[in-house]
Amino acid sequence: MLRKEVGGATLSSVSExxxxxxxxxxxxxxxMISLRTKDEVTLPASERLFAVADDPTGIVALDEGKIQKLIYPAGFYRTKARSIKKAAGIIIEQYGGxxxxxxxxxxxxxxVGRKTANLVLNLGFGLPAICVDTHVHRISNRFGWVTTKTPExxxxxxxxxxxxHHWIEINELLVGYGQKICTPLSPRCSECPFLGSVSGAPHCDRAGVDRSR
DNA sequence: AAAACGGGGGC
DNA sequence: GCCCCAGTTTT
Structure with missing residues (x-):
């Protein structure tokens, strides 16, 4: 089971x-594995790695090439393997494991950038963090919630x-909506649940079709 | 601000 | 064959 439907949105592999x-x-x-990589690849890759090592001590003990092999075919697998091993080491040395x-x-x-950090706070610690990826950034501007240039x-x-409250659900709903309906280039406006809704509801002027990524 | 990193899947 | 993808890092 790679994805689950939740009110029209999808639970990502990280959520799983x-x-x-x-x-x-x-x-x-x-x-970290999921960066710029589809869920169908991320979840099995994570499971293969965790089957071998699922804590900082176990990860640092792994050869970098071994990590590469386990998470392949995730994109950027070489860079990720290096980052994952190094991050595990820092967690042990700087943050007591x-x-x-x-x-x-x-x-x-x-x-680990801002988006990854916030997702870890949200999903890993249950803290109220909002993670802004390209979808959330795009939609927020299309709806006129914000007028911003950078994701930060x-x-x-x-x-x-x-x-x-419900920040986890909000994150996933926004992203799911951005993936399936309010897409970057050819948004499926005919399927948009917000278009033509009651006055005062957020709307899209359809002018924000862009390729922000 | 722009380019580089990277393999897989959709059309 | 071309375009896209729940970004981060380096120029």
Missing amino acids: IARRSPDPFLVLIST RVPNSVDELTTLPG QTELALEVILPR
């Missing part, structure tokens, strides 16, 4: 990992606008 075992380290590693729970600390890890600006703005 988190649901099975809400271990911040597993969430972190599977998120525990995954840090702040954006600033998480982003010190190689291969979008993130800061959304933290003020969006509700404080």
